[in-house]
Amino acid sequence: MAQPSGTYKAQVHPAVDGLIHSSGLSTSAAATLCDVIGPIERYPAAAVVSSIAPAPRLKWILSGWTCEMRVLPDGRRQIFSFEIPGDPVLSRPVNASNPCSVVALTSVECIDVAQTLSRARESERTEISRAMNAALNLAQERRYEDIIRLGRRSALQRLADLLLEFHDRLDQIGLVDERGFYLPLTQEHLADALGLSVVHVNRSLKALRLGGMATFRFGRVTQFDRERLVELLRS
Amino acid sequence: MAQPSGTYKAQVHPAVDGLIHSSGLSTSAAATLCDVIGPIERYPAAAVVSSIAPAPRLKWILSGWTCEMRVLPDGRRQIFSFEIPGDPVLSRPVNASNPCSVVALTSVECIDVAQTLSRARESERTEISRAMNAALNLAQERRYEDIIRLGRRSALQRLADLLLEFHDRLDQIGLVDERGFYLPLTQEHLADALGLSVVHVNRSLKALRLGGMATFRFGRVTQFDRERLVELLRS
DNA sequence: CGGTCGTTTGAAGTGGTTCAAGCCTTGTGG
DNA sequence: CCACAAGGCTTGAACCACTTCAAACGACCG
Numbered sequence: 001m002a003q004p005s006g007t008y009k010a011q012v013h014p015a016v017d018g019l020i021h022s023s024g025l026s027t028s029a030a031a032t033l034c035d036v037i038g039p040i041e042r043y044p045a046a047a048v049v050s051s052i053a054p055a056p057r058l059k060w061i062l063s064g065w066t067c068e069m070r071v072l073p074d075g076r077r078q079i080f081s082f083e084i085p086g087d088p089v090l091s092r093p094v095n096a097s098n099p100c101s102v103v104a105l106t107s108v109e110c111i112d113v114a115q116t117l118s119r120a121r122e123s124e125r126t127e128i129s130r131a132m133n134a135a136l137n138l139a140q141e142r143r144y145e146d147i148i149r150l151g152r153r154s155a156l157q158r159l160a161d162l163l164l165e166f167h168d169r170l171d172q173i174g175l176v177d178e179r180g181f182y183l184p185l186t187q188e189h190l191a192d193a194l195g196l197s198v199v200h201v202n203r204s205l206k207a208l209r210l211g212g213m214a215t216f217r218f219g220r221v222t223q224f225d226r227e228r229l230v231e232l233l234r235s
Numbered sequence: 236m237a238q239p240s241g242t243y244k245a246q247v248h249p250a251v252d253g254l255i256h257s258s259g260l261s262t263s264a265a266a267t268l269c270d271v272i273g274p275i276e277r278y279p280a281a282a283v284v285s286s287i288a289p290a291p292r293l294k295w296i297l298s299g300w301t302c303e304m305r306v307l308p309d310g311r312r313q314i315f316s317f318e319i320p321g322d323p324v325l326s327r328p329v330n331a332s333n334p335c336s337v338v339a340l341t342s343v344e345c346i347d348v349a350q351t352l353s354r355a356r357e358s359e360r361t362e363i364s365r366a367m368n369a370a371l372n373l374a375q376e377r378r379y380e381d382i383i384r385l386g387r388r389s390a391l392q393r394l395a396d397l398l399l400e401f402h403d404r405l406d407q408i409g410l411v412d413e414r415g416f417y418l419p420l421t422q423e424h425l426a427d428a429l430g431l432s433v434v435h436v437n438r439s440l441k442a443l444r445l446g447g448m449a450t451f452r453f454g455r456v457t458q459f460d461r462e463r464l465v466e467l468l469r470s
Numbered sequence: 471c472g473g474t475c476g477t478t479t480g481a482a483g484t485g486g487t488t489c490a491a492g493c494c495t496t497g498t499g500g
Numbered sequence: 501c502c503a504c505a506a507g508g509c510t511t512g513a514a515c516c517a518c519t520t521c522a523a524a525c526g527a528c529c530g
Contacts, residue, residue: 471530472529472530473528473529473530474527474528474529474530475526475527475528475529476525476526476527476528477524477525477526477527478523478524478525478526479522479523479524479525480521480522480523480524481520481521481522482519482520482521483518483519483520483521484517484518484519484520485516485517485518485519486515486516486517486518487514487515487516487517488513488514488515488516489512489513489514489515490511490512490513491510491511491512492509492510492511492512493508493509493510493511494507494508494509494510495506495507495508495509496505496506496507496508497504497505497506497507498503498504498505498506499502499503499504499505500501500502500503500504
């Protein structure tokens with residue numbers, strides 16, 4: 001799973017695909033990035049991706065899923081975002097004022113951006129760094145959608161909206177085929193992201209399934225009908 | 236309302252106070268900032284603070300309140316954030332993919348940050364620019380709290396949490412006195428920020444009032460009991 | 471093959487919405 | 501200075517979306 005030798009193939013590397021897509025990284029800079037990818041950090045599912053240093057560190061996901069989340073005093077959780085290959089994410093040191101932790105949902109491979117950048121030549125360093133920032137910005141913009149989702153949508157719409165987000169993001173990195181896409185989450189994860197109870201997520205998923213709009217089962221989304229899901233958001 | 240001549244007095248300038256507080260701007264750089272404050276843009280209540288240029292422009296609020304919001308297809312609104320003097324806010328050109336508009340809630344005075352920076356000397360320019368970014372970052376971090384508010388809190392808690400945020404932010408710029416603070420919003424604004432109906436905001440405000448935790452009436456918050464409001468969030 | 475975690479379903483309760491009407495406050499024009 | 505209009509606030513009653521609790525079922529793992 002390290003970088004390929006020499007030439008870079010877009011199709012085999014969803015993460016690089018994603019960065020190119022979200023930030024307009026040039027293919028030549030992308031090739032450089034592949035070459036200088038530093039020590040790969042690996043985390044098993046459920047591990048916390050935390051910065052050991054006292055300052056936040058920017059990580060870049062090569063493979064696997066993570067989420068940003070916080071556990072509330074009463075034990076309930078709020079998930080703020082999900083990261084897939086090609087996404088940058090800020091991992092912070094664990095302390096009281098930490099707004100969120102980054103948690104691996106599957107086994108995860110990622111790199112430390114600053115560390116990898118230090119291995120690149122000056123010229124490409126700035127371009128890659130700019131691209132990472134652009135991708136980070138894009139993630140920030142998504143938060144507006146998150147807030148609308150929580151503030152002004154019904155349970156069914158929240159699910160539809162989130163599934164659409166997953167579909168479109170995974171599609172950009174080539175992880176969607178005609179049969180659907182993998183979604184390594186439990187219903188509880190969806191509940192914690194959408195501000196709903198697990199039970200109600202279950203019922204809403206059933207409604208989506210019976211309505212023929214999307215089926216989420218065994219970690220896979222199938223029967224995904226983009227048009228009708230979008231339609232659902234307009235009511 | 237232009238900058239004072241020569242010396243800078245913290246007490247008379249809530250906006251500068253705020254920037255110092257949120258970003259650790261040095262008092263000398265703050266004095267420079269006051270001196271170079273560029274053409275002041277003025278907007279009446281309900282006006283849209285939009286960038287005429289095709290690119291987003293960073294504005295810095297001198298006086299008055301604004302909010303970031305979006306109107307949904309069905310006419311309902313979602314308010315993403317409120318800005319008070321000393322806050323930076325990104326004003327975007329109006330177009331279809333615009334995530335949000337900045338709207339003046341009172342009459343507002345602000346400056347264009349880039350324009351003002353161009354009037355400062357190199358050395359102070361970087362420091363002021365860094366401070367603006369730090370303040371912008373702080374606003375970003377607040378979004379985590381916003382999401383928890385919407386995702387995992389009851390109506391009463393959402394109100395308590397938002398009032399606490401207002402109180403603490405206004406306190407930092409010296410806009411709270413022992414009698415309380417001004418809050419130039421309608422109940423509908425609160426509803427649109429908290430993802431609730433106006434009617435329910437009204438009932439919840441009544442509950443807070445009867446519970447002796449806070450009274451919001453006629454654009455003023457009084458009887459503000461910080462401890463009990465914090466207590467309310469821990470249940 | 472048993473245990474654990476995740477999913478599914480039912481029944482009852484509750485927090486928030488919607489609709490509708492009346493009231494209060496503020497601003498405006500006569 | 502008063503009358504009126506308009507917008508915001510307040511209240512009641514009915515309804516519905518979502519939660520909670522509880523129990524059973526299914527899939528996966530050692």
